[in-house]
Amino acid sequence: MVKTLVLVFHPDFKESRANKALVKNITELPGVETFDVQAAYPDNVIDTDKEVARLLAADRIVFQFPIQWYSAPPILQAWQNAVLTRMYYINYENEGRLLEGKPLLLAVTAGNTPSAYTTGGANIMPLQEILNPLRVTANRCGLQWSDPFIVYEAMKASDEQLRVVAERYRNWLFSGNDEPDIQTHQSQALAAL
C-alpha cells in the first residue's frame, strides 16, 4: 500500500475550518498519516530524528497549509531549516538520497479569489508563482513536483462548500486523474453551490 504523509503546517489547526475539512476527509483512509506539525512543535523546535524517520517511511509527501502574507506559515520554514538541511547538507548519503524521487504534493488554502491571483488582479500573479520557492526546494531535493491543489475563498466557504472541496481533495490525492483541472473543477463546484 502506498503510504501518504500529509504534513499540516497551520499556525492554529484547532481554529481552522478549511484545512480541518480537508484533513477530516482523508485522515481515516488506509495508508494515510496526517500530522499537525505546529501542534507537535509549538516553539518551532523540531525533533529531527522523528521527522526524518517520518519522511523516510512515506512513499509520497503532502504539504498542506493556509497562505499567510503570500507565503507559508513560519512552521514550514522552521521544518525545512531543521529537517531538509539535515537530510541534504549533513546526512545526504543516509537520508536525503533516500528521499529522492518521491512525489511532493501541495494543498493550499487562500482567502482571496482566483481572479485576484492573476496578472491583472489584486495579487498581480497566480498563486502557483507565489509557491515557486517550494517548487525550487522540491527540485533541489529531487522530489517530484506537480500542480498544487488550491482552495480559494477559503474563509467564505460554507460547510457544504468545504465538504465538496474536501471530496475533490480526496479524489485529487487518490484517484490521480484530475490534477490539471482541479482548480477549474473546484471553482465550478463552489460556483454551483
Ligand SMILES: Cc1cc2nc3c(=O)[nH]c(=O)nc-3n(C[C@H](O)[C@H](O)[C@H](O)COP(=O)(O)O)c2cc1C
Ligand atoms: C495572518 C494572515 C495572513 C493571510 N494572508 C493571506 C494572503 O496573503 N493571501 C490570501 O489569499 N489569504 C490570506 N489569508 C487568509 C488565509 O489563507 C485563510 O484564512 C485560510 O486559508 C483559511 O484556512 P483555515 O480555515 O484552515 O484557517 C491570511 C490569513 C491570516 C490569518
